[in-house]
Amino acid sequence: MGGFSRMVKSNNHVTPEESSMTMARLFTAAALAISCLSVATVVHPTMAVSEPAKKFVVGDSGGASHDASVEAFFKPFTERTGIQIEYVSPTSFGKLRAMVEAGNVTASLWDMNSQTLEQAVSLGLLEKLNWKLINPLPIFPETRQDYAFGQSYFSTGMAWKKGTQPIESWPDFWNVEKFPGKRCLRDEPESVLPAALMADGVPLDKIYPLDVDRAFRSLERIAPNVSVWWTSGQQAATLLADNEVAYCMAWNGRIMPRPELEFNYNQALLDIAWWVVPKGAPAPEVEAAMLALHDWTVPEKQALQAERVFYPGNSPQMAQYLPEQLKDKMPTSPNNKDRQLLSNGKWWFENGDAVAQRWQEWKLGR
Template identity: 45%
Template structure:
């Protein structure tokens, strides 16, 4: 299995691999990190060394377009109820996470991205992600575009909005560990961050309001043997069991894809996760198919923007 490693890999091990191995006797060997390059290399060489690969939603469309994944046999998976977007033709969604606004608990709390952009009423340095696919819709929210009217993206309006916040951004981060550390070290007052990175961190507050909800998938590389595919389908069933998902969520604070999580989570824990206790309704999911069309043009403009051009 190609997975992300770290806490995520340990959560997969405890919640899904161990129950699968006990039921089937099939040993799962974890490798990390995952990458699109590794998937491409396996498929091109016709040497499928691992039948299960982590597929971030951000490159799921590309992986399907380039015919890198086997279609899933949902009858063989026999899933327990999961969310609609988790049930893809070529991949199964298993873990939701969110990009959210966070802040030091000793500063004024923002409620919206418009507040985050409002440096007069919410003073202090900011840190934002170095990723235009995330930043453009957020910039539009900050400029007053309703969450249900974000797509297709108004690129020019988004960059005008970004120009307003740029002088107040001290770090454009590239690693998820950066924003919580910047907040704890008081190098910034406000930051965009992955929700799981600040979950339970002393001195840091966050909100799911206007967050960017995302989903990680697992798929099977094209060219896997029938035996490999059948074992993968059996493993994918374990991803749909809500009790397994609760085990994973206790280790890393992201939501499983079960449609029934609120029924099995402790009431005092539900509000902490991206999709439970109504949190999903506060957020939006990116238009990954639309992004693929505009990405080459926007990526070039993004680099120019960061250089102040």
């Protein structure tokens, strides 16, 4: 406004009419400038803060899921945009925390499970996602969070070998008189305790908040028939295929590639794998990563990945792009999703340490 005042004061040789007209034009110009500044202030957050970087780094768990992700999403993205992607693996919560707290953040996307997501948010280790830049196609609402992008689903359910009497529920799994044979369960309370409650008759919508005492009482009934508490997903499939056990808790992605094995989604435990952005990641690289995440909402691309690893993405439309024999066999297929219990990461964040300690004490006391 100082420049405006000087212009008016220096204009002392004009007529009053001219001076009035000049001042009117100046006021109009000033108002227009202020208006434009206000619009720019409003619009700016929806725009990229800089040009996207020509490369960014992804931290993932490696293995078959990594290979499928590269082929279905990341490689076509690079071919289309020229943005290169580098990979580091394996990942862990500890690595993420150390990277952020050291102020040396090199990755712009990091995969994370539901159990550690809430902890990462509470410790301020993550950046909020720019959903305007992601510009997603329709996705399941639970996969869209302020700090996390739900990349894929997986299920932990009941499995057995073909020729074994099928079971329909966790009460069947617990019923060794009607369905005889050894069992295997995962060595992890997040999966086993909800299943134990369902085996005791608790409906899906009443599992959380978890009645831990009741869950352990239910677990006591089946424990004498559990021959293996597995720690690797491949163990479950191998135990079933080799007739070491009759029924096993297992991941759908380990069972479905084996034609001799069966998997039941009824009362399965449905979980989500997430993409997050570490706090302090380079802004231009984060922008490039947000653009890549858009591709993770395209149902046709998700179907390509699911055909390889059987872990479907976040699109409600994905199933229609699958081969006919797979349409009804994914965790998110219309006839499967609502029959499962969705993981409650918040409850486990708030109670997980105490439950984990009790879990270890229970195992040692057997």
